[in-house]
Amino acid sequence: MNRPEKEQFEHWAEKIWQSDRRAFDSLFRSMYSQLVNFAATYTHEKSSAADIVQDSFISLWQNRTSIDPGQSLKAYLYRIVRNRSLNYLRNRSSEIAQSDIIVEERLQTAEEVNSNEKADELSEKFSEWIEQLPERQQEAFELSRFEGLNHEEIASVMDVSPKTVNNHIVAALKQLRSLYEEYSGKSSHT
Amino acid sequence: MKNQNKHNHNEADLEDVLSQFADEERAGAKDIWQKSKKAARREDIVSEKEVDEALENVHFRIEQEKRSRNQGSSISGFILSNARYLVAAVALIILGFGFLFVPKTVTVPNAEIAEIKLPDGSSVELNSGSTLQYNRLFAFTNRDITLNGEAYFSVEEGEDPFIVEANGSATEVTGTEFNVRSWADDPAVETTITVTEGSVQFYPVDNSSKIVSLQAGQTSRLNIEMGSPAQPTASSEEHLAWRDNRLVFQQSPLIVILHDLERSFDVEIELDVEDMEYETLTAYYNQPANVETILEDICTVKGLRFTKTTSGYRIFK
Structure with missing residues (x-):
């Protein structure tokens, strides 16, 4: 794009x-x-x-x-x-x-x-997990990852501080990571 | 575009994010960040043609709003635009005497209230969407005014009678303060006069024998079909609510309420329900901030629903 x-x-x-x-x-x-x-x-x-x-x-x-x-x-x-x-x-x-x-x-x-x-299974999984994120986290994460906005821009779009944007994205990444680990753990056992 | 990622302004942000992870987790977090990019996303394909059509539509609407704004921009707040003086000056030169018979028109844009001074020193507060006309000899040989809409007049004493003609009604005063409400697009085409100071004479334009005299604190209405004005009754201050940006509906037909909302908020409201126009409603709003809360209330009371359209709202069952 x-x-x-x-x-x-x-x-x-x-x-x-x-x-x-x-x-x-x-x-x-x-x-x-x-x-x-x-x-x-x-x-x-x-x-x-x-x-x-x-x-x-x-x-x-x-x-x-x-x-x-x-x-x-x-x-x-x-x-x-x-x-x-x-x-x-x-x-x-x-x-x-x-x-x-x-x-x-x-x-x-x-x-x-x-x-x-x-599309491969993993990318489907990721979109599913992103959908499951708390609303604000999901918004911040998508604006950053897919719309390519920087934190300051996201802050002004969402009407919060850049610090909050950062926290949302950190929390989103943490959750995605644990979902990913759970998923890859399961699939390696089967 | 290959180099773009190297200078990506998001890189510093990503560092910030990653710095909040423990050292042993950081690589994992970065890995997730990169993998997540591949997330399957629903992308609606927007074709070239759709973009062209959308842009054309946007151009059209911008032009349309500019036109309607220009029509109404003869007065915006207190300021007359310079262009208007220019046009007036040129017209004066070209038309000479004929110009004197071209009426001066003042239209207030929707969602605005304006106050203007008339050449005789009287002042008028005009509600959203109202139009006022007077001829160039106003204050010299006459004080005749034509109104469609709602206005509050504070009239200076003068030799000529001050006459407001509104949709077939005439209100004649010498020096006083009063409110006129008379919308050509309201179903009954009624004119309502409320006097706050002094007294006025109120009559149908073409039959001045049906005259009614109103004192301060009185109100009367004239439906031109009925032939003569109603006997004066005590006025309530709600007739003047618009001057404080309040909206007051007392047993008002839905269609009248919606017209008021359209003008006050500059939106179009389509009533897509049969036989509801004359349903009445009573409601009071102090400093209403947005039209949607009001529409919600109306819909709740009347068992209706509404949805946003490109130019405003549609009410349906």
């Missing part, structure tokens, strides 16, 4: 602050798919994730002049997408029946199974 680097984000942030539409488009093109997948880790389906990411970009553009230039644009984007995803989940839980959403989730799960058939 070809991910834009820090300098690129700084460049975009400056250009967008000056209302440069091309910089905005370029940021959108490089981040859209990644952010849709990130939002989908909360919403568990793609269409609402896509809506959330589009809304977030619109909000970024509308607030472009009030964005703190010292702040990481990447963290800023992840932060709005995360907040909007959590809002979306809160609204959705206020609905009593969720039949349509459940159907979508089921479809996705079937897809998931198909695409994962080829």
Whole structure:
């Protein structure tokens, strides 16, 4: 995966602050798919994730002049997408029946199974274990490991201190390690 | 991209994490860190075409909001934009006298409340989404105002009567303070007048014989279908709640409440339930921070549900 680097984000942030539409488009093109997948880790389906990411970009553009230039644009984007995803989940839980959403989730799960058939057992295990982590640990770990954010950025996305992010990730690693040892112990005995 | 990992800014963070493990555990932890990268993750493939369409959609919506903002940006808070003066100046040169008959329009964007000074020194507080119009000879030959929405007027004494026309109703005063609520998009197209100081004359625009006189502390309403204003009754301060950013609904039809919420929070709310528009509801909110808590309350009381849409909310059963 070809991910834009820090300098690129700084460049975009400056250009967008000056209302440069091309910089905005370029940021959108490089981040859209990644952010849709990130939002989908909360919403568990793609269409609402896509809506959330589009809304977030619109909000970024509308607030472009009030964005703190010292702040990481990447963290800023992840932060709005995360907040909007959590809002979306809160609204959705206020609905009593969720039949349509459940159907979508089921479809996705079937897809998931198909695409994962080829993936080896260990990588499946890891994703299972990560899913089992306490919510905040899981978020911090995924933002670090899969979204490539540094601790300071994760801290601003999750609205906690970098120290807390560090603690979450240490705790996550510890738990993953013990699950892994238990698993490899079992499989070597059989 | 090969070298990127060497300069990866996450490396220092990883060191921090690993430093919290005991020496004999550190290698194991690092191993797990590396292995976990392979975790099977559900990746939705987003095609080029989808990205293009999404970007197009985002452009469209940004333009759309810019347009609607420009329409409403004639006043934002207290500040008139310079562009408006420029346009006005150019128009004055080109149109000369004709210009005097082009009315001046002030529209307050949704989710904002504005206070403006009129040329005669009177002041007006305008609720979200309201539109006020007056001609260029205002304060010279007349003091006629047209309103769609809700406004609180503090009128200076003057030679000409100060007349507010709102959806078929007229309110005439000399010097006083009063509130007018008159939304063209509310189902009854009613105008409600509440007087806080002095007195006003209230009548249908095209039938001034049906006149009602209101004193301070009184309220009256005119539904244009009914022909004449209701006899004045004691007003409650709830009619003025909007000026303190409060929302008050007293036996209000759902459709009226939703219109108020749309304007106060600048969202679109779609009522996707039949025969519920005129269900009434009573609710009070002091300084409501977000529309969602209010929607939750409404839905709980009425046995409805709501969901977020791209431009706002949809209420359904």
